[in-house]
Amino acid sequence: MSERTIGRELLEGEPGPARSPEAAPPEAATEPVPRGRREEILDGAADMFAEHGYHGSSLRDISQHIGISHSGMLHHFDSKDALLDGVIDRLEAHAQTGLERIPQLRSDRNALLLGLAEHWHPASLPIRLLATLDAESVSAYHHGRFRMARLRKVHEHVLEHCFTGFAEQGLLREGADPAFAGRSLLAVVLSLAVREKTVRPLQSEPHDDAPMKDIAMQVDGFFLEPRPAAGPARRSR
Amino acid sequence: MSERTIGRELLEGEPGPARSPEAAPPEAATEPVPRGRREEILDGAADMFAEHGYHGSSLRDISQHIGISHSGMLHHFDSKDALLDGVIDRLEAHAQTGLERIPQLRSDRNALLLGLAEHWHPASLPIRLLATLDAESVSAYHHGRFRMARLRKVHEHVLEHCFTGFAEQGLLREGADPAFAGRSLLAVVLSLAVREKTVRPLQSEPHDDAPMKDIAMQVDGFFLEPRPAAGPARRSR
Numbered sequence: 493m494s495e496r497t498i499g500r501e502l503l504e505g506e507p508g509p510a511r512s513p514e515a516a517p518p519e520a521a522t523e524p525v526p527r528g529r530r531e532e533i534l535d536g537a538a539d540m541f542a543e544h545g546y547h548g549s550s551l552r553d554i555s556q557h558i559g560i561s562h563s564g565m566l567h568h569f570d571s572k573d574a575l576l577d578g579v580i581d582r583l584e585a586h587a588q589t590g591l592e593r594i595p596q597l598r599s600d601r602n603a604l605l606l607g608l609a610e611h612w613h614p615a616s617l618p619i620r621l622l623a624t625l626d627a628e629s630v631s632a633y634h635h636g637r638f639r640m641a642r643l644r645k646v647h648e649h650v651l652e653h654c655f656t657g658f659a660e661q662g663l664l665r666e667g668a669d670p671a672f673a674g675r676s677l678l679a680v681v682l683s684l685a686v687r688e689k690t691v692r693p694l695q696s697e698p699h700d701d702a703p704m705k706d707i708a709m710q711v712d713g714f715f716l717e718p719r720p721a722a723g724p725a726r727r728s729r
Numbered sequence: 730m731s732e733r734t735i736g737r738e739l740l741e742g743e744p745g746p747a748r749s750p751e752a753a754p755p756e757a758a759t760e761p762v763p764r765g766r767r768e769e770i771l772d773g774a775a776d777m778f779a780e781h782g783y784h785g786s787s788l789r790d791i792s793q794h795i796g797i798s799h800s801g802m803l804h805h806f807d808s809k810d811a812l813l814d815g816v817i818d819r820l821e822a823h824a825q826t827g828l829e830r831i832p833q834l835r836s837d838r839n840a841l842l843l844g845l846a847e848h849w850h851p852a853s854l855p856i857r858l859l860a861t862l863d864a865e866s867v868s869a870y871h872h873g874r875f876r877m878a879r880l881r882k883v884h885e886h887v888l889e890h891c892f893t894g895f896a897e898q899g900l901l902r903e904g905a906d907p908a909f910a911g912r913s914l915l916a917v918v919l920s921l922a923v924r925e926k927t928v929r930p931l932q933s934e935p936h937d938d939a940p941m942k943d944i945a946m947q948v949d950g951f952f953l954e955p956r957p958a959a960g961p962a963r964r965s966r
Contacts, residue, residue: 542867543867543868543869544784544868544870545782545784545785545864545865545868547781547782547784547785548782548784548865548868548870548871620867623864623867624864624865624867626864626923626927627782627860627861627863627864627865627923628782628785628861628864629923629926629927630779630780630857630860630861630922630923630926630927631780631781631782631785632780633781633785634785637927638931640927641927641928641930641931642931644924644927644928645928645931648928665954666954669946671937671938672938672943672946675924675938675943676913676917676943676946676947678920679916679917679919679920679921679924680913680916680917680920682916682920683915683916683917683919683920684916685867686863686864686866686867687881687912687916689866689867690863690866690867690874690877690878690881691878691881691882691885693878694875694878694879694882700908701908701909701912706909706912706913709906709909709913710913713950713951714950717902717903
């Protein structure tokens with residue numbers, strides 16, 4: 493399956509269109525509202541959803557966080573579901589960028605690690621959002637349920653395709669399963685996004701558990717020995 | 730550090746006592762309420778929190794789920810925080826059992842895999858609860874924040890100590906880090922608990938991604954070759 497096929501199938505495929513019918517239409521189509529304000533509201537909603545979840549953030553919390561009146565926000569987004577749709581639109585754009593980076597990411601281990609640090613960093617807003625909304629989507633009633641599940645599959649596929657590339661180059665251990673490598677690497681990324689906000693603040697002394705180091709160890713577990721020491725990449729300089 | 734020390738330090742250590750002061754006291758101490766009803770309410774709250782999260786479940790949703798009147802529930806638990814405390818008490822008892830199983834779990838790979846299937850199965854209620862409440866605890870305002878972070882550390886330590894035992898027996902690959910092995914294994918377990926509820930329902934055809942098989946692959950990544958085939962354990966029969 494080519495990257496493009498994955499993109500079409502997973503981001504635009506069933507169930508339903510990628511942009512759900514409930515999503516707020518771009519308001520430029522209806523009235524000439526400055527685009528800046530709408531994006532600013534989505535920035536604030538993304539912050540709040542990443543930290544408190546969809547259920548843990550009220551429209552009023554979000555408008556206060558942004559510093560906009562409640563009615564001012566309702567003018568742009570008439571419900572929390574509409575805000576969530578807008579935020580998930582952004583996560584889909586982020587996933588799409590990941591899909592487009594596959595050819596570069598799969599060239600070697602260091603390219604993947606660099607890409608992970610840039611695009612899947614556990615402290616970045618898209619990954620924190622993905623982790624929070626993904627976990628909330630276990631509920632059958634979560635508005636973003638299907639789109640979030642599809643987003644997870646897209647990220648798993650991007651990472652799987654990197655490992656498939658490494659397998660084709662003979663870089664992986666015998667028996668290493670690219671699909672499992674992709675799933676488990678995404679699991680570690682998402683779980684670290686949570687861990688950095690929960691366990692990390694409890695640590696009063698330095699610990700040997702920096703998130704990008706953990707991610708490098710997870711990646712290296714699939715590569716042939718000699719396993720590079722965790723830390724700065726060595727192979728392709 | 731012995732298992733007992735970890736237990737004391739992590740379950741009873743700072744910050745604050747393991748049973749938080751806000752926790753509802755066992756009502757046997759105050760009035761003679763039948764214990765069955767209280768446990769039944771906690772069963773229902775655990776179900777609801779696992780599926781919809783703390784923020785996604787109202788007291789009214791929970792009482793409806795249980796089939797008890799709202800006022801009847803308030804008689805036993807006067808707030809959602811009190812319910813959460815009771816549910817986290819159970820998660821701490823579950824973690825304590827994990828601590829006590831370390832000597833058995835660390836005997837060999839198969840003992841660990843059996844223990845994982847019994848005590849850390851991604852479809853089990855305690856692990857689903859742990860995954861949902863852990864992800865919600867990224868919020869600085871979550872009532873269960875510190876206790877959930879501590880629970881995560883306890884589980885990581887239990888799993889780390891298993892890998893330390895395997896390392897002492899010379900079973901692990903050179904350079905395998907037991908602390909990372911524990912952290913990443915828990916990450917995979919928690920992430921699969923979510924994935925089974927989000928991605929799995931979207932799959933219309935069989936996929937090669939059964940959760941206990943993924944968990945076995947994550948474990949085996951740290952063991953010396955020959956890596957046992959994923960699936961039924963082979964070594965210690």
